[in-house]
Amino acid sequence: MTEHAESPIGTYLAVFVTLLVMTALTTWVAFHDWGALNTPIALAIAVFKGSLVVWFFMHVRYSARLTQIVVVSGFFWLLILFSFTLSDYLSRGMLPFPGK
Amino acid sequence: MDAIDATLPPPVNYLNAQHGIKSWLLTRDHKRIALLYLFGITFFFVLGGIFAALIRLELLTPAGDLMEAETYNKMFTLHGVIMIFFFLIPSIPATLGNFLVPIMIGAKDLAFPRINLLSWYIYMVGGLFTIAVIVLGGVDTGWTFYTPYSTAASNTHVVLTGLGVFITGFSSILTGLNFIVTIHRMRAPGMTWFRLPLFIWSHYATALIMVLGTPVIAITVLLVAAERVLHLGLFDPKLGGDPVLFQHLFWFYSHPAVYIMILPAMGVISELVAAFSRKAIFGYNFVAFASLAIALIGFLVWGHHMFVSSQSVYAGLVFSFLSFLVAIPSAVKVFNWTATMYKGSISFQAPIMYVFGFMGLFLVGGLTGLFLASVGLDVHVHDTYFVVAHFHYIMVGGAIMGFQGGLHYWWPKIFGRKYPEGWAKLAALVIFVGFNLTFFPQFLLGYLGMPRRYYAYPPEFQVLNIMSTAGASVLAIGYLIPAIYFAWSLKYGELAEANPWGAKGLEWTIPSPPPTYNFEETPVITEPPYNYTPEFVASVTAASRPEVELG
Ligand code: HEM
Ligand SMILES: [Cu+2]
Numbered sequence: 035m036t037e038h039a040e041s042p043i044g045t046y047l048a049v050f051v052t053l054l055v056m057t058a059l060t061t062w063v064a065f066h067d068w069g070a071l072n073t074p075i076a077l078a079i080a081v082f083k084g085s086l087v088v089w090f091f092m093h094v095r096y097s098a099r100l101t102q103i104v105v106v107s108g109f110f111w112l113l114i115l116f117s118f119t120l121s122d123y124l125s126r127g128m129l130p131f132p133g134k
Numbered sequence: 135m136d137a138i139d140a141t142l143p144p145p146v147n148y149l150n151a152q153h154g155i156k157s158w159l160l161t162r163d164h165k166r167i168a169l170l171y172l173f174g175i176t177f178f179f180v181l182g183g184i185f186a187a188l189i190r191l192e193l194l195t196p197a198g199d200l201m202e203a204e205t206y207n208k209m210f211t212l213h214g215v216i217m218i219f220f221f222l223i224p225s226i227p228a229t230l231g232n233f234l235v236p237i238m239i240g241a242k243d244l245a246f247p248r249i250n251l252l253s254w255y256i257y258m259v260g261g262l263f264t265i266a267v268i269v270l271g272g273v274d275t276g277w278t279f280y281t282p283y284s285t286a287a288s289n290t291h292v293v294l295t296g297l298g299v300f301i302t303g304f305s306s307i308l309t310g311l312n313f314i315v316t317i318h319r320m321r322a323p324g325m326t327w328f329r330l331p332l333f334i335w336s337h338y339a340t341a342l343i344m345v346l347g348t349p350v351i352a353i354t355v356l357l358v359a360a361e362r363v364l365h366l367g368l369f370d371p372k373l374g375g376d377p378v379l380f381q382h383l384f385w386f387y388s389h390p391a392v393y394i395m396i397l398p399a400m401g402v403i404s405e406l407v408a409a410f411s412r413k414a415i416f417g418y419n420f421v422a423f424a425s426l427a428i429a430l431i432g433f434l435v436w437g438h439h440m441f442v443s444s445q446s447v448y449a450g451l452v453f454s455f456l457s458f459l460v461a462i463p464s465a466v467k468v469f470n471w472t473a474t475m476y477k478g479s480i481s482f483q484a485p486i487m488y489v490f491g492f493m494g495l496f497l498v499g500g501l502t503g504l505f506l507a508s509v510g511l512d513v514h515v516h517d518t519y520f521v522v523a524h525f526h527y528i529m530v531g532g533a534i535m536g537f538q539g540g541l542h543y544w545w546p547k548i549f550g551r552k553y554p555e556g557w558a559k560l561a562a563l564v565i566f567v568g569f570n571l572t573f574f575p576q577f578l579l580g581y582l583g584m585p586r587r588y589y590a591y592p593p594e595f596q597v598l599n600i601m602s603t604a605g606a607s608v609l610a611i612g613y614l615i616p617a618i619y620f621a622w623s624l625k626y627g628e629l630a631e632a633n634p635w636g637a638k639g640l641e642w643t644i645p646s647p648p649p650t651y652n653f654e655e656t657p658v659i660t661e662p663p664y665n666y667t668p669e670f671v672a673s674v675t676a677a678s679r680p681e682v683e684l685g
Contacts, residue, residue: 108346114433114434118434118436118452119382119386
């Protein structure tokens with residue numbers, strides 16, 4: 035078993051504060067209209083926060099390489115799910131159905 | 135201590151090391167858990183088989199006369215749900231895989247024995263939900279749970295069924311996790327990746343699919359439940375949802391799931407081909423990597439189930455092309471098994487007969503898969519009996535044949551007793567004949583335009599349907615024969631020695647049945663897999679082939 039290299043309490047605090055700041059940012063962003071960017075901005079912040087949690091709080095940073103590969107491939111598979119599904123939605127009507 | 139057990143080859147083995155029902159229900163021995171699973175899947179196989187019999191009986195005549203249309207819908211739904219989620223997905227991995235993965239890599243158990251036991255309990259709880267569904271009146275959505283019917287219209291037990299599938303999903307994830315960690319961490323000294331038996335490679339690939347795919351189906355059925363109960367607008371257009379989204383999510387898991395069913399069977403076939411040809415598998419590396427390629431590409435083809443769902447033409451073409459790609463690694467395997475047998479000294483015993491069955495039927499199933507993956511043709515045969523025939527050729531003709539072959543091959547190892555060879559050959563033949571009589575007419579029916587999931591049909595289809603129902607009866611007899619002689623052999627079968635087939639592989643170096651911790655000392659591996667040297671073959675041939683048939 036790989037040991038959990040002692041992660042300094044300072045790191046945790048820094049991550050925690052960053053998360054709080056990001057939450058504030060999300061709230062602030064929500065009260066302004068960014069047009070088409072509304073969703074992308076919210077998602078970007080959420081992904082960033084989620085990554086911090088996975089990377090530090092869930093100890094992936096301090097884990098064995100194999101564990102890291104497992105985590106990364108989990109997200110890679112999510113990407114497959116999203117991108118191939120979108121390949122349908124985004125290309126609807128791009129090519130006509132025969133006879134229409 | 136017990137005097138009776140002294141007659142068995144190794145006086146103390148995993149079967150008699152402890153006694154009593156509690157020693158089984160609380161066991162952490164991977165071999166005993168494999169038998170718990172064997173009990174579970176056999177039960178569900180019989181249950182699913184009863185529903186199949188009722189379906190075939192209804193279709194004996196063109197009119198819908200045996201049952202109501204609604205009842206018929208429940209029959210094929212329960213048949214599908216039970217056979218797929220409670221029989222075929224756990225079948226080989228949870229029984230033969232559980233039993234053999236640690237032994238084949240020289241380990242004493244799986245990495246997480248308690249989690250292994252937990253997975254069986256989870257599976258059984260999921261099964262109880264399904265039984266509850268049957269008792270309470272059934273479910274009628276088809277095993278595919280298509281929306282918006284399943285969320286907005288059906289008035290049967292969709293949520294309960296969904297929960298059952300959700301729960302068993304976790305047993306699958308835990309089994310996969312256990313295999314991955316075990317294969318990475320617990321290999322005996324000298325057991326490098328390329329000395330692993332191909333059975334292990336295919337189970338490794340299967341485990342990857344289980345871990346990466348199963349969460350998606352679990353969440354998807356949960357979303358169906360959520361929409362049904364809370365009316366969230368996810369899939370129902372009336373609530374602002376999109377039914378095609380359901381199909382994407384469902385098939386993202388359910389196409390790879392077909393490889394969860396077939397990859398372990400391919401692993402069994404690799405072992406059997408080598409053992410009965412007494413040769414190393416031709417192109418070992420290709421077969422090993424083909425398993426991984428199937429696991430990966432298998433995740434990129436799900437849209438071939440959705441060609442007529444209003445999926446975009448562009449996506450349809452991409453999924454069609456990728457579906458053709460996934461056939462390549464499957465074909466590599468079939469070619470390499472054939473090449474292995476070429477000029478091998480094949481002994482014709484029951485397990486290899488199942489291998490022959492597998493190869494022929496999987497070939498037909500796989501090639502008709504390519505028919506279906508061609509967009510233009512699929513527009514005509516989608517949702518007809520052609521599709522039903524296609525996947526039964528793969529699932530029954532491929533996966534179950536492989537399972538049965540493996541069960542015969544490892545039976546002496548698992549129980550320390552031999553099954554009667556003559557009866558086993560007869561059963562293999564009956565199954566092959568019965569299978570083809572059942573399912574080949576369905577290709578014709580589908581091509582002629584008979585839709586699936588209808589309880590009545592025009593009279594001109596009756597002859598082919600009668601053939602199919604007759605075949606199903608033959609098939610049932612074919613499955614009954616092994617059930618009887620296997621049970622018989624537990625008490626009366628000839629005692630098995632450690633290596634009754636004269637085969638290579640760590641499992642044949644330990645007693646039959648194995649002791650609780652498999653190996654007295656951790657083995658050290660110094661040779662490649664399937665190392666059938668002339669000396670080895672000569673040393674085992676005399677002992678293990680009383681009835682050599684071909685030269
Ligand atoms: C290897 C094991 C395979 C299994 C267990 C399997 C199983 C299945 C199942 C269960 C279905 C029906 C789903 C439903 O509509 O309810 C199906 C349909 C289909 N399969 Fe396979 N399949 C396998 C291999 C292949 C291959 C190799 C291909 C193509 C390269 C393929 C192509 C298709 C297509 C296109 C359909 C959709 C047909 C339709 O509904 O119109 N399959 N298969
Ligand atoms: Cu598919």
